Amino acid sequence: MTSQPYRPAEIVSPYLLFLGDIEDSVSAKMARAVVIWRPEKAVGQLRMTEKTVSVGIEDLSIEEACARGARTLVIGVANSGGKLPSHWRDVICQAIENGMDVASGMHQRLDAIEGVAELARxxxxxxxxxxHSHPPLEVGNGEPRQGKRILTVGTDCSLGKMFSSLALQRGxxxxxxxxxxxxxxxCGVLVAGEGVAIDAVIADFISGAVEWLSPAAADDQWDIIEGQGSLFHPAYAGVSLGLLHGAQPDYIVMCHELGRPHMRHLPNRPMPDMAACVEASLSAARITNPDVQLAGFSVNTSQVDEATARRELEALSQQFGVPATDPIRFGIEPLVATFTKGAA
Amino acid sequence: MTSQPYRPAEIVSPYLLFLGDIEDSVSAKMARAVVIWRPEKAVGQLRMTEKTVSVGIEDLSIEEACARGARTLVIGVANSGGKLPSHWRDVICQAIENGMDVASGMHQRLDAIEGVAELARxxxxxxxxxxHSHPPLEVGNGEPRQGKRILTVGTDCSLGKMFSSLALQRGxxxxxxxxxxxxxxxCGVLVAGEGVAIDAVIADFISGAVEWLSPAAADDQWDIIEGQGSLFHPAYAGVSLGLLHGAQPDYIVMCHELGRPHMRHLPNRPMPDMAACVEASLSAARITNPDVQLAGFSVNTSQVDEATARRELEALSQQFGVPATDPIRFGIEPLVATFTKGAA
Structure with a gap:
């Protein structure tokens, strides 16, 4: 593996968070990631309609945001398939005409929008x-490497793997x-200022990219690696498996959302069984780390009342013999405690 | 899924098969695929040294090949990582200067070699x-679709999944x-004249690309889908899993090589257990086709004598209750018979 120093270009703040006209709250995850983890960087949000999702900060026009010093229009949306709706073009062009940089996490490149590259120049x-900002990649090799690694995995997409990883890192x-x-x-790359959007690398290099991202390190270095997708999601499982193998985790944290009616974007597909998810993840992870363990559960319980949340978390904890928490509602400490005890 | 008509540009034959200076026989699989499945298209081979692997056809220089009507220099090599060695540049340029097209199956684009794009123009x-020749892609959805599908899977890379698929299709x-x-x-795309090199698509679209490649069809249409890699290969399992989910196979054929000492390119990694491979493949395939079945085994037995080969195939067949054959040594018929009996 090459492991040369690499950093994506810095995205200059303050940001104006652009939400387009999306009405699906989960799609606003780019904007929400900034508001939660780097609130000092966001000067406001720009929504195209009144019905557009809000991330709870001040609504500003491009002119107003510029007057407050905004330097970058951040497309705050990550939708399925990663295409930029064509009717967002005018807002993007207006930002450029006002001297703002533009940052996007879509698969479709900004310069693929007609006229945008020229206008930016x-x-x-x-x-x-x-x-699309990543280093030259090599294929993975699966060789054991030093250092400790925790990977967040999940029963589905978009249910808190990034949040759980960041909370665990902080804890x-x-x-x-x-x-x-x-x-x-x-979103994680936007928050961290570095990393690799693993779903956008060429398929052959998924594992290799993660080996690059979390190279051999000192024995007391803990890398908290953000997971993606789910081994049970028919669109994204390949990414999840390659990430799992490349991450070579010592511990996995299973992320889940209580009360989710079906897998994301797939109304005909029920959520997978938790025991099957845990077993599939551990079994696949053993291919590059035979000693992998389940550290616990990080569950989004926002759809149920507190008593139900506590009961369900306790049931998970009993069933699998590890802690289960909702890091927003009850804090990340039960999971952190696993490691402080283990290291003591 | 969009399913618009799509075909890559035709690669005009006759071909001169370029083997560079590779000494690893398995890497010559592009050239070998042509020699086995489209022998009428190859006018000869070009090897840079005497020690270079041969695919058993006449050695020709570029001038000699041109005199025999060769129209395309086909890079006959598919190496790990997919980079074109820089010392092959002169041969490629010489072919272009002699008016030949050039075809490559490497990740690295031909026009990334200094001066090649300009020379070609x-x-x-x-x-x-x-x-890199594939249609616009969408993410997968895992919805059941009509038609019958057989997918070749494997215990490792480069052990006969394409050969087995083509033999089964013909049978x-x-x-x-x-x-x-x-x-x-x-290699398969070169032989078929169409298809998608699945390891080269953006990771998010692995399953979606296979859904596109094998769309809904008549109930009596059988798609024999070429598998890639192995769920147990630490570099490529993500591709294998996404392919498996997108293929939604009714049947899988497990491909294997007897006597392989370790996983390809990974001397520290023993070959996986066959029962674990079968179970992992079926278990993962059930996510998009709950009725998936193991059809049988296609085993490369070239490293062992005939008696050993027969004994090992019989043992596999007994253990799993399905046919096992070496399609080169003993023919594909035992596997074909599974389907003729099933359809009777």
Whole structure:
């Protein structure tokens, strides 16, 4: 593996978070990631309609945002398939004409929108395609490497793997661990300022990219690697498996959402069985780390009341013999405690 | 899924098969695929040294090949990582200067070699990057679709999945089935003249690309889908799993090589257990086709004597209750018989 220093170009803040006209709250995850993890970087949000999802910060026009010093229009949306709706073009062009850089986490490149590359050159602004910014890659080799690794995995997409990873990183750091967050998605890369959007690399290099992202390190270095998708999602399982093998985790944290009616974007597909998810993840992970263990569960319980949440978490904890928590509702500490006890 | 008509540009024959200076026989699989499945298209081979692997056809220089009407220099090699060695540049340029098109199945594009794009323009020849020729893709959805599908899977890379698929397609066609070969690798695409090199698509679209490649069809249409890699290969399992989900196979054929000492390119990694491979493949395939079945085994036995081969095939057949054959040594008929009996 090459492991040369590499960093994507810095995305200059303050940001104006653009939400287009999306009405699906989960799609706003780029914007929400900034608001939760880097709130100091966002000056406001721009929504095209009143019905557009809000991430709870001030609505600003491009002119208003510029007057407050905004430097980059961040497309705050990550939709399935990663195409930029053509009717968002005018807002993007207006930002460029006002001297703002533009950052996007879509598969479709910004310069694939008609006229945008030329306009950006004319106004001397930078276009950041976060998903396409990665180092030269090699195929994986699966060789054991030093250092400790925790990977978040999940029963489905978009249910809190990035949040759980960042919360765990912060919790471990506060507990005195040398813990780094390793971003594998466009939101994580935006928050961390570095990483690889793993779903956008050429398929042959999925594992190799993760081996690059979390190279051999000191024995007391903990890499918290952001997981993607689910081994049970018919569109994305390949990414999830390659990531799992490349991450070579010592521990996995299973992420889940209580009350989710079906797998994301697939109304005909029920959520997978939890025991099957745990077993499939551990079984696949053993291919590159025979000693992998389940550390616990990180569950989004926002759809149920507190008593139900506590009961369900306790049931998971009993069934699998590991902690289960909702990091937003009840804090990440039960999971952090697993590692502080283990390291004691 | 969009399913618009799509075909890659035709690669004009006759071909001169270029083997560079490779000494690893398995890497010559592009050239060997042509020699076995489309022998009428190859006018000769070009080897840079005497120690270079031969695919058993006449050695020709570029001038000699041109005199015999060769129209395309086909890079006959598919190496790990897919980079073109820089010292092959002179041969490629010489072919272009002699008016030949060039076709490559490497990840690295031909026009990424210094001066090659300009030279090709000057001489009016076409550069074919087989791995990069694919339609616009969508993410997979896993919805059941009509038609019958057989997928070759494997215990490792490079052990006969393409050969087995092509042999099975031919065998089924001869038995009166409406059977099509669906290519998912650069060699298969070269042989079939169409398909998608699945390891070269963006990771998010692996399953979607296979759904596109083998769309809904008549109930008596059999698609024989070429598999890639192995669920147990730490570099490529993501591709294998996405392909498996997208293929939605009714039947899998497990491909294997007797006597392989370790997984390809990974001397520290023993070959996986066969029962684990079968179970992992069926278990993962059930996610998009709950009725998937193991049809049988296609085993490369070239490293052992005939008595050993027969004994090992019989043992596999006994253990799993399905046919096991070496399609080169003993023919594909035992596998074809599974389907003729099933359809009777």
């Amino acid at each position: 004319k106004h001397g602004v930078t276009l950041h395609d976060i998903r 471990l750091e506060e507990a005195g661990f040398n813990a780094r967050f390793r971003a594998t998605g466009q | 000057k001489h009016g020849v076409t550069l074919h990057d087989i791995r 089924l066609e001869e038995a009166g089935f409406n059977a099509r070969f669906r290519a998912t690798g650069q």
